[in-house]
Amino acid sequence: MDKAAKKTVLDNGIKILTKQMPSVHSISMGIWVDVGTRDENPSENGLSHFIEHMLFKGTNTRSAFQIAKDFDAIGGHANAFTTMENTCYHAKVVAIHLPLLVNVLSDIFLNSNFESKEIKNERPVILQEIAMIEDNPEDNIHTLISKVYWGDHPLGQSILGTPKNIKEFNSELIKDFFQKFYTPNNIIIAAAGNIEHESFVKLIAPIFDRIKNTSKKLDRKPPDACSKILIKNKDLEQLHICFGFEGIPITDPKRYSFSLLNTILGGNMSSRLFQELREKKGLAYSVYSFLSSNTDSGMFGIYAGVDPKKAKQTIEIILTELSTLKKGIIDISEIDNAKECTKANILLSSDSTDCQMFRIAQNELNFGRHIQLEDVLNNIDSVTKDEICELAEHVFKKELFALTMIGKIPDRKNIEQFIKYSR
Secondary structure, eight states: OOOOOEEEEOTTSOEEEEEEOTTOSEEEEEEEESOOGGGSOGGGTTHHHHHHHHTTSBBSSOBHHHHHHHHHHTTOEEEEEEOSSOEEEEEEEEGGGHHHHHHHHHHHHHHBOOOHHHHHHHHHHHHHHHHHHHHOHHHHHHHHHHHHHHTTSGGGSOTTOOHHHHHHOOHHHHHHHHHHHOSGGGEEEEEEESOOHHHHHHHHHHHHTTSOOOOOOOOOOOOOOOOOEEEEEOOOSSEEEEEEEEOOOTTOTTHHHHHHHHIIIIISTTSHHIIIIIIITOOEEEEEEEEEEOSSOEEEEEEEEEOGGGHHHHHHHHHHHHHHHHTTOOOHHHHHHHHHHHHHHHHHHTTOHHHHHHHHHHHHHHHSSOOOHHHHHHHHHTOOHHHHHHHHHHHOOTTSOEEEEEEOOTTHHHHHHHHHHHO
């Protein structure tokens, strides 16, 4: 039986969540902020990610080296990430080192000084990160498909920002953004592992309850998807292809059906696209489908890397597989296998303190409550063939999809005409 997460809300609105896993030796802790790339205006694009880097660059009492040394001294694994809607600072340690973990993680979160010298030093690091993504076409095409699909909406921005913005960010701008969004109403502190809730609250509360709640509501406007094709010529051995179709919000009841549809189409090695494009035709080494969901919207994507001469054949196979799903040609065994695969992945990940910490925080952010693991598994089991077919019919519309390609395209005009005709 999955034990429910425990929750305490401080007077200023900060939420503290824990999930006890008594059989493990470790504790994973994360400080989550409900702010991300979509909350940035164009001139701010990249600030959330820049701040993510800067929080490890020194506080009033610790240098960047001391922060790294403190984590290493206890065998801790510390990291952070930025998404379109959230930023998270997290670490994992052996349970006996929880007090030091709380001390260090709270120090960098509350007391980072954003010194101009450190900003100057970190700027080229992030510019290199941007260049690294641009040099990797499989990574780059995912950035491009978001831009093409979401257009000028903030969801179409790069999480890393633009080189122009990165060069102009300064201490004052970073501090203003931090103070604007890193407020108690946007903060969740989550921990999972060999931990006792009340003891954790006693460690956390005296540190975080001093923050004043300025209660600024996020101004997030729902996006409209775009139907557009972008072909970027680049001298590469492979042609990288990525489709974008309509997705669903994170909280949509159809998320269980969508997960199974994704698994059947391109979510694993026995999926239709993997079998057809790689195993049977030998057209692609890497081919998969994926779901990208936000609080109010989503995109369903399909990626393949192929020989440029095989572009038309690859696109034709992908569209044929989508058409087959729309017609309801799905064997019950495919659905049963997708259900077992999905449930197994969830259960296996539940053994990880990191995954459990992520799960309780994301449930709170998206649903405002803990969702029992048994409920998730039961909802997966209850999905019917009709629900999957109806979803495929709704999602895979010929008149509404985005397509990006990066590489050398010898018959570009022919491919564009084929895609236009396929619509």
